[in-house]
Amino acid sequence: xxxxxxxxxxxxxxxxxxxxxxxxxxxxxxxxxxxxxxxxxxxxxxxxxxxxxxxxxxxxxxxxxxxxxxxxxxxxxxxxxxxxxxxxxxxxxxxxxxxxxxxxxxxxxxxxxxxxxxxxxxxxxxxxxxxxxxxxxxxxxxxxxxxxxxxxxxxxxxxxxxxxxxxxxxxxxxxxxxxxxxxxxxxxxxxxxxxxxxxxxxxxxxxxxxxxxxxxxxxxxxxxxxxxxxxxxxxxxxxxxxxxxxxxxxxxxxxxxxxxxxxxxxxxxxxxxxxxxxxxxxxxxxxxxxxxxxxxxxxxxxxxxxxxxxxxxxxxxxxxxxxxxxxxxxxxxxxxxxxxxxxxxxxxxxxxxxxxxxxxxxxxxxxxxxxxxxxxxxxxxxxxxxxxxxxxxxxxxxxxxxxxxxxxxxxxxxxxxxxxxxxxxxxxxxxxxxxxxxxxxxxxxxxxxxxxxxxxxxxxxxxxxxxxxxxxxxxxxxxxxxxxx
Amino acid sequence: xxxxxxxxxxxxxxxxxxxxxxxxxxxxxxxxxxxxxxxxxxxxxxxxxxxxxxxxxxxxxxxxxxxxxxxxxxxxxxxxxxxxxxxxxxxxxxxx
Numbered sequence: 383x384x385x386x387x388x389x390x391x392x393x394x395x396x397x398x399x400x401x402x403x404x405x406x407x408x409x410x411x412x413x414x415x416x417x418x419x420x421x422x423x424x425x426x427x428x429x430x431x432x433x434x435x436x437x438x439x440x441x442x443x444x445x446x447x448x449x450x451x452x453x454x455x456x457x458x459x460x461x462x463x464x465x466x467x468x469x470x471x472x473x474x475x476x477x478x479x480x481x482x483x484x485x486x487x488x489x490x491x492x493x494x495x496x497x498x499x500x501x502x503x504x505x506x507x508x509x510x511x512x513x514x515x516x517x518x519x520x521x522x523x524x525x526x527x528x529x530x531x532x533x534x535x536x537x538x539x540x541x542x543x544x545x546x547x548x549x550x551x552x553x554x555x556x557x558x559x560x561x562x563x564x565x566x567x568x569x570x571x572x573x574x575x576x577x578x579x580x581x582x583x584x585x586x587x588x589x590x591x592x593x594x595x596x597x598x599x600x601x602x603x604x605x606x607x608x609x610x611x612x613x614x615x616x617x618x619x620x621x622x623x624x625x626x627x628x629x630x631x632x633x634x635x636x637x638x639x640x641x642x643x644x645x646x647x648x649x650x651x652x653x654x655x656x657x658x659x660x661x662x663x664x665x666x667x668x669x670x671x672x673x674x675x676x677x678x679x680x681x682x683x684x685x686x687x688x689x690x691x692x693x694x695x696x697x698x699x700x701x702x703x704x705x706x707x708x709x710x711x712x713x714x715x716x717x718x719x720x721x722x723x724x725x726x727x728x729x730x731x732x733x734x735x736x737x738x739x740x741x742x743x744x745x746x747x748x749x750x751x752x753x754x755x756x757x758x759x760x761x762x763x764x765x766x767x768x769x770x771x772x773x774x775x776x777x778x779x780x781x782x783x784x785x786x787x788x789x790x791x792x793x794x795x796x797x798x799x800x801x802x803x804x805x806x807x808x809x810x811x812x813x814x815x816x817x818x819x820x821x822x823x824x825x826x827x828x829x830x831x832x833x834x835x836x837x838x839x840x841x842x843x844x845x846x847x848x849x850x851x852x853x854x855x856x857x858x859x860x861x862x863x864x865x866x867x
Numbered sequence: 868x869x870x871x872x873x874x875x876x877x878x879x880x881x882x883x884x885x886x887x888x889x890x891x892x893x894x895x896x897x898x899x900x901x902x903x904x905x906x907x908x909x910x911x912x913x914x915x916x917x918x919x920x921x922x923x924x925x926x927x928x929x930x931x932x933x934x935x936x937x938x939x940x941x942x943x944x945x946x947x948x949x950x951x952x953x954x955x956x957x958x959x960x961x962x963x
Contacts, residue, residue, distance in 0.1 A: 485943040578923050592922050621929040622922065689906040700883060707884070709958055714949035721961045722884065730886035738885055739895050743902065745883040746874060756906070761919030763912050768920060800901045816923020841924070 386411050387548030388864045391605040394551060395453040398445065405438040405445070405456030408551075409500055412458050416503070416549040419867055424524045425534070425544035427463045428471055429503035434458065437500040444498065453608050455498030460550035462541045463504040464511055465596065466585035467491050474587045475519035476509045478706050478713045478732025488585020489620065490554060490596050490613045497612040502550055506540030509734045510703065511556055511589045513537050514564060514805045515796065518736040523793050526569060527865040528831055532790040535565030538599070542569040545599050547867055552609050553599045558589050559691055560785075560809025562597045563821035567785035567834025570823045570863065572851065573599045574606050575809075577841045578816035579624030581610075582617030588702040590695035591622070593813040602861050603822070603852040607631035610844060626842045634845035635852040640779030643669050643850075644679035649783040649808055661825035661833045662784045668854060669782070679778060681770040686763050687811040688803060693747045693760035694814070699737075700744025706732065739799060768815040775840050780850055783808050785821040785834035808836060818844050822851045823860035832860075871903060 383389070386408065389397075397403040413431050420426060441456035461467060464474050466484040468491075473479045487495070494501060508518035516539025517523045524539045526532040527547040534543040538555025542565035545553045555562040557575035566573025574597045581596045588594060598609035611631050617623040645666060650659060670676045708714035708728025715727035733741070747756035774781060785808060796802050812819040818841070821834040835854075839847030855861055876896045880887045887895070938944075941954050948956045 482947050485939055485946060618929065618931070622926055624924060683912070686909060686912055689909045692902060693906060693909070704884075708949060710956055711947035712949070718959065721959055723886075724959055725884040726880075726886035729884055730888075733885070735891070738887065738891065739898060741883050741885060742876065742879050742887075742895055743899050745879045746899075746903075749879070749882060756909070758919055759909050759912075759914060761921060762914035762917040763909055765917050765920040766912065766914070768923060798901075799898050800905060803902070814923070 384862070384864065385548070387415050389551070390601045391453060391457050391551055391608050392602070394457060395455070398456050399450070405441040405500060406435065408456065409434050409438040409458050409502065412502065412549055419547055419549060422525060422530050423527065423543055423547055424522055425506055425540040425547060425549060427473055427475060427504045427506050427521055427540070430470060433470070434500055434502040441498050441500060451496065451498035454494065454612055457499050458502045458551050459494060459499045459609070460503045460505045460541060460544050460553040461491065461501060462507050462538050462553070462555045464507060464556055464587040465491060465554060467501060471504055472587065473504070473521070474510045475507050475521055476732065476734065476737070477520045478729070480520070480713065482711060486585065489582035489617045491585060493613050503544065505544055505553060508537035508539065509737050510587065510699070511537040511558055511561055512699070512736050512740055514560070514802050516540065517793060518734060520734050525793070526790045527867055528570065529790065531792055532831070533568070533793055535568035535786070535790065537561040539565050541599050542566055542571055542573070545569070545571055545601070546865060548864070552605055554596055554613070555599055556586055556594055556596050557813065558593045558695060559813050560806045562599065563809050563819060563834070563836060564786050564806065566599055566821040568790040568832060570832030570860065571599050571601065572603055572606050572820060572822055572861070573597065574610060574820045574844070575812065575818065576610065576614065576844060577818040579622055580614050580626055580818070580842060580844065582620040582623050584617055584619040590698035591702060592698060593695060603848050603855050604632060604635060606820070607635055607848050624842070629845050631845050631848055635849050637849055639849040639853045640846050641673070642675045642778040644677060644774050644778035644781045646681045646684065646774070646781055646783060647678050648681055648684035653804070654784060654787045655789060657827045658784050658787065658789065658833050662782070662835050665824045665835045665854060666782060668857065672853065677778065679774045679781070681774060681811065683763065683767045683770050684811060687767055687814060688807055690760040690763045690767060690814060691806070691810045692743065692803060693756050694764065696740045696744030697748050697757050698744070700741045700748065703737070703741055736799070764814050767811055771811070771815045771817060779840070780847060781838040783836045783838065785809065785836040789827050789831040789833060812838055817841060818847055820847055820851050822854060824854070825860060871900070874899065874903065
């Protein structure tokens with residue numbers, strides 16, 4: 383059996399139920415490990431040991447009283463530092479929110495508390511979730527547990543690093559263009575971006591509202607199923623929340639998985655690392671050998687995804703981040719002389735380079751005279767991108783692609799913004815189309831770095847998607863490997 | 868690659884209320900020039916008759932019951948204010 387800190391929710395909830403372990407013992411073990419690893423890893427922006435211990439104590443008391451709330455009761459789960467928890471810091475890894483303390487819970491936070499989870503830590507990420515490497519955090523980069531000189535991916539890098547390192551048992555991230563799936567791939571984890579609208583965004587710091595979606599990281603698809611069940615569902619506090627059924631995703635894992643798999647030919651072109659291509663080809667072969675109907679499909683507008691994304695996402699970001707003006711909350715410049723100067727200087731002092739770049743780009747594409755040429759046109763291209771996926775789903779049930787074109791790269795290696803943006807080419811289309819997609823471990827490079835494959839499903843059919851991933855996972859050992867730290 | 872001629876970073880910084888340094892302006896203009904050059908590809912797509920997509924799924928307005936309920940306390944609402952006095956957020960003078 384794996385050491386305590388590398389066990390799954392499914393395993394640990396069984397041990398808690400059998401009284402082989404208490405929630406307090408579990409969190410104490412993770413706190414000790416976190417203290418030991420954080421100087422090298424920096425997966426957390428902060429953590430509140432006393433608060434986590436109090437939650438674990440309450441969980442043990444519920445168990446003693448026969449009032450267990452379900453499989454998550456007593457399980458330590460970390461939240462990306464863009465998800466609000468009452469009384470805890472909420473920094474978005476930005477200096478502008480360095481001292482912000484959240485006055486309310488996000489809906490996902492409330493749901494996890496209702497499920498009895500022990501919320502532990504504020505996990506590092508790229509500033510305002512803008513980035514693909516966690517290097518844009520104002521508080522410093524996080525390391526990849528498989529090689530701490532490399533990035534864990536981003537923007538939910540801390541959520542992936544903390545879980546892969548055994549500092550938490552599951553975590554939540556947010557995914558706007560791949561920010562859950564890419565770090566899951568780079569850290570050897572399962573990560574799910576749910577269908578847009580399945581999980582409430584209330585209490586999530588907004589980056590690009592029409593693309594953002596909260597989702598889980600887990601060691602296995604079963605753990606993903608358990609966390610998703612807890613956080614999904616309609617929320618009157620989020621007007622984009624969808625009135626969708628929330629099935630028992632774990633029960634569905636054992637059920638029939640989809641059998642028609644499409645391989646989008648545009649996702650296997652130039653720039654794809656050959657070791658990743660080979661690992662993904664092996665996964666394709668696995669499904670074919672299992673009797674799945676595997677066929678090539680085309681998503682002809684794939685080459686425009688990146689462009690449509692960087693117009694739409696930055697436009698929405700420039701609008702969303704207008705709220706950070708130094709007036710009601712957040713950093714206020716001491717050098718300002720009047721109101722306009724207060725906004726401009728507070729924002730200049732508070733935001734980091736990538737956030738400023740995206741605000742400027744978003745302001746440009748929305749500015750008078752360019753709106754039609756950029757923003758409106760990007761929204762029309764988005765329609766075509768979405769239609770490509772829906773067309774493919776008339777022939778197949780799910781799509782299989784690589785998650786990231788490259789494995790984890792060295793911290794500081796990619797200095798050019800455009801080169802960094804190009805890392806998201808396989809994940810961005812899913813956000814534009816609002817689809818669910820998971821990254822699942824599918825091997826390692828010769829250098830020992832994890833590789834992920836991406837499975838893209840149909841809207842609100844997470845149960846099918848997870849069942850398909852589960853079939854692969856059960857036949858392979860990848861999720862049982864852990865980094866030596 | 869340099870930014871397009873009409874990419875006026877001074878004007879954009881002013882619109883965005885961002886006090887950028889001259890170094891930041893030069894750097895962002897060059898970097899965003901590369902990005903915009905890439906984005907120019909969008910002009911090649913035939914979007915005749917295509918409706919724009921603002922959200923992937925249809926979204927309708929949501930109406931809430933017009934009923935009072937508890938909100939944040941004054942202390943909670945002011946907790947993150949950079950400057951305050953007498954239960955109010957204080958700001959620099961706006962009107963001369």
